[in-house]
Amino acid sequence: MYKILRKAELNPTVTLMDIEAPHVARKAEPGQFIILRVDENGERIPLTIADYDREKGVVTIIYQIVGATTAKLNHKEAGDYIQDFVGPLGTPSHLEGLKKVAVVGGGVGCAIAYPVAKKLHSMGCEVHTIVGFRSKDIVILEDEFKAVSDKMIMMTDDGTYGVKGLVTQGLEELILAGEKYDEVIAIGPVIMMKFVCQVTKKYDIKTVISMNPIMIDGTGMCGGCRLTVGGETKFACVDGPEFDGHQVDFAEAMSRGAMYKPFEKERYDETCNLFKKEVQ
Amino acid sequence: MANMSLVKNKMPEQDPNVRNKNFNEVALGYTAEQAVDEAQRCLHCKKKPCVQGCPVNIKIPEFIAKVAEGDFEGAYQVINEDSSLPAVCGRVCPQESQCEKYCVRGVKGEPVAIGRLERFVADYHNANCSEAPAKPEQNGHKVAIVGAGPAGLTCAGDLAKMGYAVTIYEALHLAGGVLVYGIPEFRLPKAIVQKEVDTLKELGVKVETNMVVGRSISVDELMEEEGFEAVFIGSGAGLPSFMKIPGENLKAVYSANEFLTRVNLMKAYKDGSDTPVMHAKRVAVVGGGNVAMDAARSAKRLGAEEVYIVYRRSEAELPARAEEVEHAKEEGIIFKLLTAPTEIIGNDEGFVAGMNCIQMELGEPDASGRRRPVKIDGSDFKLDVDCVIMAIGTSPNPLIRNTTKGLETNRHGCIVTNGDDGLTSREGVYAGGDAVTGAATVILAMGAGKSAAAAIDQYIKGKK
Numbered sequence: 075m076y077k078i079l080r081k082a083e084l085n086p087t088v089t090l091m092d093i094e095a096p097h098v099a100r101k102a103e104p105g106q107f108i109i110l111r112v113d114e115n116g117e118r119i120p121l122t123i124a125d126y127d128r129e130k131g132v133v134t135i136i137y138q139i140v141g142a143t144t145a146k147l148n149h150k151e152a153g154d155y156i157q158d159f160v161g162p163l164g165t166p167s168h169l170e171g172l173k174k175v176a177v178v179g180g181g182v183g184c185a186i187a188y189p190v191a192k193k194l195h196s197m198g199c200e201v202h203t204i205v206g207f208r209s210k211d212i213v214i215l216e217d218e219f220k221a222v223s224d225k226m227i228m229m230t231d232d233g234t235y236g237v238k239g240l241v242t243q244g245l246e247e248l249i250l251a252g253e254k255y256d257e258v259i260a261i262g263p264v265i266m267m268k269f270v271c272q273v274t275k276k277y278d279i280k281t282v283i284s285m286n287p288i289m290i291d292g293t294g295m296c297g298g299c300r301l302t303v304g305g306e307t308k309f310a311c312v313d314g315p316e317f318d319g320h321q322v323d324f325a326e327a328m329s330r331g332a333m334y335k336p337f338e339k340e341r342y343d344e345t346c347n348l349f350k351k352e353v354q
Numbered sequence: 355m356a357n358m359s360l361v362k363n364k365m366p367e368q369d370p371n372v373r374n375k376n377f378n379e380v381a382l383g384y385t386a387e388q389a390v391d392e393a394q395r396c397l398h399c400k401k402k403p404c405v406q407g408c409p410v411n412i413k414i415p416e417f418i419a420k421v422a423e424g425d426f427e428g429a430y431q432v433i434n435e436d437s438s439l440p441a442v443c444g445r446v447c448p449q450e451s452q453c454e455k456y457c458v459r460g461v462k463g464e465p466v467a468i469g470r471l472e473r474f475v476a477d478y479h480n481a482n483c484s485e486a487p488a489k490p491e492q493n494g495h496k497v498a499i500v501g502a503g504p505a506g507l508t509c510a511g512d513l514a515k516m517g518y519a520v521t522i523y524e525a526l527h528l529a530g531g532v533l534v535y536g537i538p539e540f541r542l543p544k545a546i547v548q549k550e551v552d553t554l555k556e557l558g559v560k561v562e563t564n565m566v567v568g569r570s571i572s573v574d575e576l577m578e579e580e581g582f583e584a585v586f587i588g589s590g591a592g593l594p595s596f597m598k599i600p601g602e603n604l605k606a607v608y609s610a611n612e613f614l615t616r617v618n619l620m621k622a623y624k625d626g627s628d629t630p631v632m633h634a635k636r637v638a639v640v641g642g643g644n645v646a647m648d649a650a651r652s653a654k655r656l657g658a659e660e661v662y663i664v665y666r667r668s669e670a671e672l673p674a675r676a677e678e679v680e681h682a683k684e685e686g687i688i689f690k691l692l693t694a695p696t697e698i699i700g701n702d703e704g705f706v707a708g709m710n711c712i713q714m715e716l717g718e719p720d721a722s723g724r725r726r727p728v729k730i731d732g733s734d735f736k737l738d739v740d741c742v743i744m745a746i747g748t749s750p751n752p753l754i755r756n757t758t759k760g761l762e763t764n765r766h767g768c769i770v771t772n773g774d775d776g777l778t779s780r781e782g783v784y785a786g787g788d789a790v791t792g793a794a795t796v797i798l799a800m801g802a803g804k805s806a807a808a809a810i811d812q813y814i815k816g817k818k
Binding site: 097101143163 | 525526527563564565566569570571592593594596598602603605606608609611612615616620621626627628629630703704751752753
């Protein structure tokens with residue numbers, strides 16, 4: 075069992091938790107993820123490591139409430155325990171040798187982009203961040219990004235905060251203004267990463283994205299998370315989750331990600347009803 | 355008085371048309387009377403060929419004599435000297451090619467039902483003896499085991515009995531390896547595996563779950579920082595193979611590992627489980643081994659109307675145990691033999707809508723001695739299915755070999771060991787089971803765990 079040390083709501087649907095997990099904290103690197111199981115009947119879900127403190131043995135996760143498991147997780151409070159927490163999993167980000175990078179984060183994906191930006195900054199790399207949200211009330215990690223960015227652009231779809239528009243516009247404007255990046259790192263919804271890749275392809279800038287397919291074990295034993303990258307089948311849990319965005323078959327990845335949609339919806343409704351009953 | 359019946363006592367089973375709709379155990383086990391009666395078929399011959407047929411050399415005639423006397427707990431103690439997992443082995447060992455193959459009674463008639471008797475004795479013990487085993491005296495040495503499958507559990511059990519402080523590191527949230535994620539509940543109830551793991555814990559074995567060796571901790575760290583004097587790698591062969599045919603990444607194409615993990619480990623067949631699995635109507639399972647049979651029988655139990663085993667050779671070459679094939683047929687699984695898939699077809703939403711296949715005929719024997727399947731031109735046809743499960747084999751996961759310096763592996767990714775004792779190219783590091791042989795059987799993994807435990811004991815004692 076793994077203790078929840080801290081819980082903080084970052085916005086109405088996105089929550090941060092600090093979990094006591096010394097073995098994971100000791101080895102965690104940016105780009106890696108954990109798999110957790112909330113309780114006995116729980117499923118295993120992957121979440122990227124948002125931060126870690128090796129000395130205190132603490133791992134930070136940030137999740138958006140999108141279904142039954144994240145709803146159940148969100149019903150836990152500081153001091154409660156979760157059943158299983160395993161990691162670090164996946165291949166760490168390859169950040170060595172980068173001098174100037176644009177980090178693009180979308181929505182809750184910013185939680186995953188942040189540790190990458192932080193690490194790049196600590197390595198002395200020039201970091202530009204373009205973070206995008208639907209509107210002002212769901213902005214997360216603004217101060218954290220500011221602290222590790224040489225240039226930061228805040229964008230909202232509806233223009234309620236920062237610049238109005240999508241992250242692709244923000245990125246393209248920087249490129250057109252003459253910024254030369256060694257690499258673009260984009261993390262967010264698959265559709266956003268796909269469009270970022272379309273932009274960077276035009277300017278021939280290497281682009282790394284973090285994929286989030288369905289996973290079970292996260293150790294390479296089932297292939298549930300397989301993707302086509304450069305025409306070859308790869309297991310995101312061991313070969314990734316980061317890949318060259320210009321090589322990824324996005325259509326296939328989006329299709330596979332929707333495999334259990336009806337089940338997920340049903341389970342989410344059941345869980346919400348259960349919690350409602352508890353309240354009554 | 356010997357029982358001279360030429361046939362084994364039958365073991366009661368659930369009716370095929372009832373059991374193919376539930377996940378309860380198929381075989382129900384002997385009653386005490388049936389066990390005593392079967393035990394009396396043993397002739398107690400001098401040469402005891404059955405014992406040599408057992409990979410862990412259980413004293414078979416000795417335990418059977420106790421059963422014949424009605425001393426079931428005494429029989430358990432005899433088995434326990436050589437095997438740590440009798441309730442598992444009595445169920446999943448291919449006895450027809452091991453102990454029972456060599457039984458003298460099998461020369462004329464059927465061999466003594468050694469497996470069924472072992473199972474009876476273990477179940478009797480588990481149901482009637484709540485007393486914890488006496489903790490062995492500690493010898494002050496520490497050994498780490500990587501992987502809580504049959505090889506690791508056996509190695510841990512033997513070392514604990516010799517007085518070692520043993521810690522098992524397991525990547526999943528439950529110990530058991532293939533016994534919990536692979537072999538279905540209806541062949542091996544998970545409560546039985548849990549009971550055997552609990553018994554090991556009572557012996558003092560520590561089990562650290564959620565620890566992925568190669569990520570959470572490395573073999574080198576276990577030895578250099580955690581103070582383990584020896585490490586046994588029993589990490590299995592869990593990396594699934596795919597056929598590399600078009601359409602393999604469509605939705606509802608599973609590796610058998612994924613399908614079985616969802617069903618067995620995550621209990622997706624139960625209403626209360628949060629883990630989803632496809633409840634398909636027509637399922638093709640590609641492959642002919644025990645894993646294929648397990649996947650097919652599980653799919654049937656999830657409500658599939660038609661389940662096909664698609665295998666490129668003929669019935670005679672099916673690698674699965676005869677008993678499993680028989681059970682699958684009784685439950686209504688349809689065998690498409692001499693058939694090979696060429697492409698999986700998808701619908702507009704990206705789900706499986708069928709599988710194109712081609713008929714095969716058997717040609718000349720290949721390097722493995724089996725007749726090679728050859729395509730029959732123009733025999734293409736479409737199998738109408740909405741789910742495909744690939745059960746064409748697995749190989750060792752690369753995680754450990756990629757993160758352990760100086761660990762020699764062969765071109766199949768299997769760890770290279772020095773003969774029987776399981777010593778790898780690294781001093782103090784031993785390996786056994788599927789991690790060394792590639793996908794094989796539960797009992798061979800147990801045998802390897804047992805030999806390695808003896809070798810580790812010699813190695814550590816020799817250092818002093």
